[in-house]
Amino acid sequence: MAKAYDHLFKLLLIGDSGVGKTCLIIRFAEDSFNSTYISTIGIDFKIRTVDIEGKKIKLQVWDTAGQERFKTITTAYYRGAMGIILVYDITDEKSFENIQNWMKSIKENASAGVERLLLGNKCDMEAKRKVRKEQATKLAQEHGIRFFETSAKSSVNVDEAFSCLARDILLKSGGRRSVSWVRCAGCGCSCVGSDSCGALRFPAGAGDFGGFPPHSHPAPALLSRSREMAARPLAPS
Ligand SMILES: Nc1nc2c(ncn2[C@@H]2O[C@H](COP(=O)(O)OP(=O)(O)O)[C@@H](O)[C@H]2O)c(=O)[nH]1
Numbered sequence: 001m002a003k004a005y006d007h008l009f010k011l012l013l014i015g016d017s018g019v020g021k022t023c024l025i026i027r028f029a030e031d032s033f034n035s036t037y038i039s040t041i042g043i044d045f046k047i048r049t050v051d052i053e054g055k056k057i058k059l060q061v062w063d064t065a066g067q068e069r070f071k072t073i074t075t076a077y078y079r080g081a082m083g084i085i086l087v088y089d090i091t092d093e094k095s096f097e098n099i100q101n102w103m104k105s106i107k108e109n110a111s112a113g114v115e116r117l118l119l120g121n122k123c124d125m126e127a128k129r130k131v132r133k134e135q136a137t138k139l140a141q142e143h144g145i146r147f148f149e150t151s152a153k154s155s156v157n158v159d160e161a162f163s164c165l166a167r168d169i170l171l172k173s174g175g176r177r178s179v180s181w182v183r184c185a186g187c188g189c190s191c192v193g194s195d196s197c198g199a200l201r202f203p204a205g206a207g208d209f210g211g212f213p214p215h216s217h218p219a220p221a222l223l224s225r226s227r228e229m230a231a232r233p234l235a236p237s
Pocket residue numbers: 015016017018019020021022023024034035036038039040121122123124125150151152153154
């Protein structure tokens with residue numbers, strides 16, 4: 001029997017309560033929106049398989065299901081996520097300010113090398129906008145991540161955002177399930193996976209480029225080089 005998918009990627013949505021995480025997941029997985037019941041139900045995860053670069057990518061998208069109210073999202077939620085989507089509400093300045101705290105939470109709890117994406121949701125509510133697009137673009141640039149404004153309600157940029165994240169994860173993994181980013185052997189620094197360090201390397205034997213030499217911080221040049229390498233197909237090991 002033909003395999004139903006080529007890769008399984010686990011994604012996680014985080015952000016303040018009420019920004020629209022559950023609605024975004026339901027829009028993505030079921031292409032629907034219902035403002036009356038959505039905020040009362042908690043879901044664990046939803047699945048959707050998408051086609052990217054000729055590969056079938058099964059996305060398992062985890063919701064934080066109410067826990068964000070207590071800011072007690074456990075390490076177990078973060079661990080194993082290959083992509084984390086940070087969501088704020090463009091009509092709620094506080095939710096945008098809190099993105100810094102959510103970033104910190106990722107740094108403390110998520111796996112090294114996790115791919116991140118910033119979303120400003122509810123962009124259908126232009127009249128009530130409190131966060132300028134430029135502010136968020138700047139924040140995303142500072143963290144070296146991508147940014148979209150979305151609307152779960154009007155279905156703006158939702159598919160695009162999820163697909164973009166899945167593509168980035170696919171490219172980072174070199175399109176091979178077995179390859180993963182590992183801690184830098186050169187300096188053993190704790191900031192591996194962050195964009196300021198970029199000290200990422202492939203596991204030994206994963207191809208003809210075994211790793212990066214020891215480096216000083218920050219080393220942004222190494223990062224772009226690592227991305228470039230990740231985009232290249234790996235030689236069979
Ligand atoms: N106008 C608008 N409202 C939204 C959008 N997404 C979510 N909402 C509303 O925002 C509230 C919170 O949404 P929910 O998905 O439960 O947020 P969560 O707590 O982050 O999971 C609900 O009343 C939704 O109907 C959107 O894109 N536009």
